[in-house]
Amino acid sequence: MSYSIQKSKYQWMIERAFIRLRKFIPLIQVLMLVALVALLIAPLFGSYPKFHWQTPLNNGQLFSEWVLWGLWYPGTLLSVLFVGRFWCGVLCPLGALSEWASKVGAKFNPPKWVKHPLAPAVSFLIVTIWAQTLDVRDDLRTALLLFSIIFALAIACGLLFGARTGVSRRVWCRHLCPIGSVLGVFSRLGVMSLESANKNQRVEGYRDQGLCPTSIELRSKQSARHCIKCARCIKPNSRGGLTLELRQPAIEIEQIDNHAPCGSELAFIWFAPGLAISGFIWSSSPIYAQFRQFIGEWAMNHQWMGVFTQGPVWLMNQNPYIDQHYLWLDFLSISLFMLLFAIVMAIILGGLSLIGASILKAEKPSSLSHRVTILGYQFAPLAMLCILLGLGSTLFSSLHSWLGHHLVVNIELVFVVISLAFNLFIAARWIRKNHISCWRRWANGLVITTGCFVLSTVTLWSIFPTFNLF
Numbered sequence: 001m002s003y004s005i006q007k008s009k010y011q012w013m014i015e016r017a018f019i020r021l022r023k024f025i026p027l028i029q030v031l032m033l034v035a036l037v038a039l040l041i042a043p044l045f046g047s048y049p050k051f052h053w054q055t056p057l058n059n060g061q062l063f064s065e066w067v068l069w070g071l072w073y074p075g076t077l078l079s080v081l082f083v084g085r086f087w088c089g090v091l092c093p094l095g096a097l098s099e100w101a102s103k104v105g106a107k108f109n110p111p112k113w114v115k116h117p118l119a120p121a122v123s124f125l126i127v128t129i130w131a132q133t134l135d136v137r138d139d140l141r142t143a144l145l146l147f148s149i150i151f152a153l154a155i156a157c158g159l160l161f162g163a164r165t166g167v168s169r170r171v172w173c174r175h176l177c178p179i180g181s182v183l184g185v186f187s188r189l190g191v192m193s194l195e196s197a198n199k200n201q202r203v204e205g206y207r208d209q210g211l212c213p214t215s216i217e218l219r220s221k222q223s224a225r226h227c228i229k230c231a232r233c234i235k236p237n238s239r240g241g242l243t244l245e246l247r248q249p250a251i252e253i254e255q256i257d258n259h260a261p262c263g264s265e266l267a268f269i270w271f272a273p274g275l276a277i278s279g280f281i282w283s284s285s286p287i288y289a290q291f292r293q294f295i296g297e298w299a300m301n302h303q304w305m306g307v308f309t310q311g312p313v314w315l316m317n318q319n320p321y322i323d324q325h326y327l328w329l330d331f332l333s334i335s336l337f338m339l340l341f342a343i344v345m346a347i348i349l350g351g352l353s354l355i356g357a358s359i360l361k362a363e364k365p366s367s368l369s370h371r372v373t374i375l376g377y378q379f380a381p382l383a384m385l386c387i388l389l390g391l392g393s394t395l396f397s398s399l400h401s402w403l404g405h406h407l408v409v410n411i412e413l414v415f416v417v418i419s420l421a422f423n424l425f426i427a428a429r430w431i432r433k434n435h436i437s438c439w440r441r442w443a444n445g446l447v448i449t450t451g452c453f454v455l456s457t458v459t460l461w462s463i464f465p466t467f468n469l470f
Helices: 009-045 060-083 086-091 093-102 119-134 140-160 171-176 178-189 263-281 286-301 328-360 368-391 393-403 405-434 438-463
Strands: 192-196 242-246
Touching (some): 009 060, 009 086, 009 140, 009 242, 060 086, 060 140, 060 393, 086 093, 086 178, 093 140, 093 171, 119 140, 119 171, 171 178, 178 368, 263 368, 263 438, 328 438, 368 393, 368 405, 368 438, 405 438
Antiparallel strands (some): 192 242
């Protein structure tokens, strides 16, 4: 029996393009792997950038750093708004290597700790802080080290875990990838989705032996977070296949109850923005300088002289070319500063979500954790902007030097205003759908607006990092 749905000619065109693209995906992934290896290794044979006149246009290492952190990272994050996790399924050489390894690996079932809902958040936390202590954005050698370790872990994951049916699997992409997990959460804001023919399922399933490499139960698919747009499941004329749909931006956030809300994703909405912003501003913030001095004085007063020694090169940056040698003091200061700032952000946003969930109780008699979860998603658009400005800081720093400081600052401020307005618009639509009482609408509107104000203020701090926020 054939099955199809009404859709525009543009949707049909995009869907057919995905279907035609399927056979070229392995070749694309090989080319991306070659390009990434070349970016990481080839410039190391050239001169090290020591002078101010050296730029990405005349120095190989600066060019690679700019491509990696100025184009690739912010580009992949922005791409989820338009094509979902297209990077993961079509372009990413890391996921491809893990999947290829799973075809010949041991095919063990992933242990419970790997499949734990918070595993991606822990992975993101470790890699984000580690990248800062290694100073990967300004030292290509440490970037090569970090990528090499992550590649090794992804391949090991593929060799260990897989489906016994012989179908290749991406356990790394679903459960452990620090980048894919962020892309998955914010792909909920995107306009492109692969949708199931069966819209009546209430629970999104997990199928380890099916067609999907990230173990989505296709017939019960409700959200975009685990879909890597590999296009294997696009079968518009089959009741069991999926079909491509274009949809309203952030519709999953507005109708989150119908799209498999997951409490663990709140780590990327409450916690990750603070981690990303603090990872960007620590090097130029007077607050960090005071914090580092406090830790140093405390260690000296308690005779902890070991914190003033250099640490291992695999954990923190030791760059003899510019005489930059991180101490254990730097490692502790950076790590604690980022952690504490992220925790403060999470407490504020989590507390506001708890207040909003209490207001919601009378009109939505579900569990407290569920109400907190669905309200916490309403901060997602501004949370994404925080992560974009924090982890994509290299892009904006280069734009400052190329286009002029004042112009780029104004562009960033426009981004903040548009994101704030969009966030409040989506939240208002969600409130209207979930509240009947007028005073509860206004009360939860105030709660969400307060959270948006906090996120906007932190975002402004990334634009003006020398401003003393406290």
